[in-house]
Amino acid sequence: MTQPTEQSQGAAAGQEPQRAGGPGERSPRRAARQLIAASVGNAVEWYDWFAYSFLATYIADEIFPKGTGNSLVPLLSTFAVFAVGFFMRPVGGLLLGAVADRSGRRAALTLTILLMGGSSLLVAVTPTYALAGVLGPAVLVVARLVQGLSVGGEFAASTTFLVESAGPGRRGLFSSFQYVSTTAGQLVASGVAAVFVRTLDDGQMHQWGWRAPFVVGALLSLVGFWVRRGAQETRSEKHTAGPRPRLFDALRSHPRESALIVGITAGGTIAYYIWTSYLPTYAQVNAGFDKGDALVVGTISLVFFMLLQPLAGMLSDRYGRKPLLLGFAFGFAVLCVPLLHAISDSFVSLLLVQCAGMVLLSGYTAIAAAVNAEVFPARVRAAGIGFPYSLAVALFGGTAPYVGTLFEELGLPDAFPWYVAALCLLSALVYLRLPERAKEELER
Missing domain, CATH: 1.20.1250.20 (MFS general substrate transporter like domains)
Incomplete structure (x- = not known):
């Protein structure tokens, strides 16, 4: 791993510089x-x-x-x-x-x-x-x-x-x-x-x-x-010493990578907001599910989801990012409609549907940070990820509850699961063309 660069920043701030390098660097x-x-x-x-x-x-x-x-x-x-x-x-x-x-x-x-x-x-x-x-x-x-x-x-x-x-x-x-x-x-x-x-x-x-x-x-x-x-700084010496990137350098220099982040995120963000936030409301509106029970199911599912993340992350380190991404995207594209239609007013049905979706969803959420970071060079990595990712979240994730409610008000509740499936299929096509970088060294 590249040595941290706390010395220069610590000195500039009038603080004691932290030691970089050494055998404890990866301890x-x-x-x-x-x-x-x-x-x-x-x-x-x-x-x-x-x-x-x-x-x-x-x-x-x-x-x-x-x-x-x-x-x-x-x-x-x-x-x-x-x-x-x-x-x-x-x-x-x-x-x-x-x-x-x-x-x-x-x-x-x-x-x-x-x-x-x-x-x-x-x-x-x-x-x-x-x-x-x-x-x-x-x-x-x-x-x-x-x-x-x-x-x-x-x-x-x-x-x-x-x-x-x-x-x-x-x-x-x-x-x-x-x-x-x-x-x-x-x-x-x-x-x-x-x-x-x-x-x-x-x-x-x-x-x-x-x-x-x-x-x-x-x-x-x-x-x-x-x-x-x-914490220790992770940005390397060469980027500290070189010319600092301007505000729009990532977008100007890497338009393809910026578009790639949007494609990577679109299916993942709508699936995330549906399964972690909107599903209890969806069950209440479409299946007459009890509000209190829906919140209990949501809490149990979130704990299960949190425990899945490190397991999925370790699997991606061993077998690569693409198998998990494709499992998530094609899994949701195929199973989203039947899963949402399987929700009834039964506590067990909602719990099983939500947990099943969490398993698929972990194929995206656990490794989204790594996949995004592997797309951009270190010099513009944070801004390169930040803008297109947040834009995709605003366009697809943030609007998910409102689109679902809109379909219900238009008398087309069955159309919403197909909308989610279509976005996941779109991301699946992006994942198919994504280079596998799990085993490559990350530029720092």
Whole structure:
């Protein structure tokens, strides 16, 4: 592995430079530190992101009250809740990915977690509409803008950092912790929200309870910041010494690779959002499934999904990326329609369908970071991944619940599974032409 370059950056920041190289460079202890630095921060990022989703009902009641005569309020409500976060993710992927390429992966990682902590605190102190009028929704929009910016930059920086931290033959394993930590953040957010909802009465939740999980998120961000400050830089000396890449260098110099990231991501992101977030709602709308039972099934499935990630990552290190990618994509293209049609009002049916989809989905999620990192050269890797990946997520993943609901409203619920299958088939065609790079050395 290429030696870290902390000396130059540590000296510039007035800190004691960290030692690079040496026999401990690939030690288990060093690897664990790098994994923890990436994973803890990523979990905190996604805790904050999902906490907003779980508490959206309370936020809407307090910040966007019904029955107001001000037309700006429902407009801002719609914009904030459904669009702002995903709209900003490609921007974050581009801007903060460029920071990672120009100033180092660690610098970008510390910046993203500070942005997320600040935005979480901003949500916590957002004034209600009753207190401040339209200022409340405006503050919330700003908070969601910063959250989206941070999440978009987080994937770009942490993907690059994780994969570059891996030793030979372990990139798939390290890559898998991207979704291990993302799922952990989602589960913690769900758990924290559930504790407050069950502990406080409805009046307390509306008055102040919905704010408390965001204060927790802000505090957790400080912990993540502290952990990441102790991580080692993965960008090599040659990229530190050479001319720094400009903002759009990745898009200008590597348009084919940018398009490839979109193709790699399209099927994976819609399958991910359907199976991890939207499936309980889909079961309620299309099969009359009980809401409480659907959430229980979703939680069990997420734990199962999290445990699958390292196993799939190790399989890809041994047998290659393409077998897992093709298994995911063709599996979903063929089985998505029958799986979704198999959902009934039975607890067991939804659990089996969700877990079966999680097994297939792991063929993509566990190695997405490694596959994306192997597409771009080190000099523009973070920005090269960040923008097209986040754009694909916004276009296909972020719209998945709305497309599913739209098909239902149009009286075409059976069309939605075919839409998902078609996108997975599109990604399968991309995977067929993707070079196998699992055994190649990664440029650093």
